[in-house]
Amino acid sequence: MIKVITYGTFDMLHYGHIRLLERAKALGDYLIVGVTSDDFDKTRGKINLQQSLSERVEAIRKTGFADKIVIEEYEGQKIDDIKRYNIDIFTVGSDWEGYFDYLKEYCKVIYLERTKGISSSGIRSEKALLKLGLVGSASFLEKIVKESSYVNGVKISGICTDYPESLSKSLKDLSIVTDNLDDFLCNVDAVYIHSFPKAHYLQVKKALLKGKHVLCESPLALNRKDCFELYKLAENNHVILMEAIKTAYSTAYQRLLLMLKAGKIGHVVSVDATCTSLKSITALSDFELDKKWNSLATWGPTGLLPVFQILGTSFKCKNIISHIDKNSEKFDTFTKIEFVFPNSVASVKVGRGVKSEGELVVSGTKGYIYVPSPWWKTDYFEIRYENPVDNKRYFYQLDGEGIRYELVSFLKSIQTNTTYLKIDQDISLAISEILQDFYDDKDVIFI
């Protein structure tokens, strides 16, 4: 009996896949089809599949070509499978020509001509192209342009900014560059806002009122009431409002939360997060300083994220201890927030003029989780116990700092009208309330 194996993602099974499977089956007597797992695809850069693994497997099963279906979960698995199932022929489409020649050591390798004119990515792109407009002038928006190129179905339409002269070349070259937000909103389906924190509320509101989906850099608003109003507005206008904190979309961070929920370190007694950067703020004029992101606006939402996601938002009391730059009102170069919860505590240290170890430590009654610096871009963490022999290390690929996964979640939420968002409304509200308290001097100690 000649055994054949082939692999693929097979998202939204199409004619090209069917032809490939038909010819693969005809090469022998028994066909095994390897379908990539979602995690494996993520590491290969295929990030916005439309179908889940079980849907893709079911579609292959229905073709009737596969005698067996296996799941491909790791790099190098093909060799293991070929040996395990005594495979005679490995086959894939000619788009992989030469790539799998190393398998010739184990079996015959045949590249079948790829069917022209059809691909899953093509179908995904055509499905509904989301015209995404950028709002703001930060160079960070260049990353959005770059990362959106990895997401089928998103096209950057242009940029709306009050500071066109400060745009980098790639942003200046976008097809629309304007300072008129109203007009701009007429030309897009959704916006990514990375402007100054004070500007967020009005810009988000304008976009929502025009029925546009919004992905806005956190904080959405500088007080709880405004933040709540924006969420209500989004709900009433049937559009997606999503807070952009890329860390929430990193696989490692998501797995860390699940492990905590599963009790891997027992009861959590403390969450301590530090996020700092040394930007040359002294070089900026007072006017600019006021407009620029201070420590709390820049890093606060990221630092607060694990605190609120792990311990909830019902803390008993807090202190915001801030060092304010002498030259500018309310520009904190460093802030430490201490929280007391009913059964635990937390601290968040943020700085834009102070440098510290950017780590996250979650302490529990059985052990602790350690995420090394920079924890907000993490692809790695450790669970440590009293006996180091029991320690466990976890690594999950993080591409594009999590931004591309964030864009995929935004797109999927829009397309399917189901939420793929990782930051709940109560967390957004709690974040904006902390900023509100800081600006209102509530529970604030200045040093």
Ligand code: CTP
């Ligand atoms: N295939 C093919 N002809 C096509 C598309 C795919 O023969 N028009 C083959 C591929 O060469 C591979 C298998 O089908 O052997 C599974 O391919 P997969 O990567 O899942 O499909 P694509 O449509 O190429 O997906 P994408 O656009 O996401 O790369």
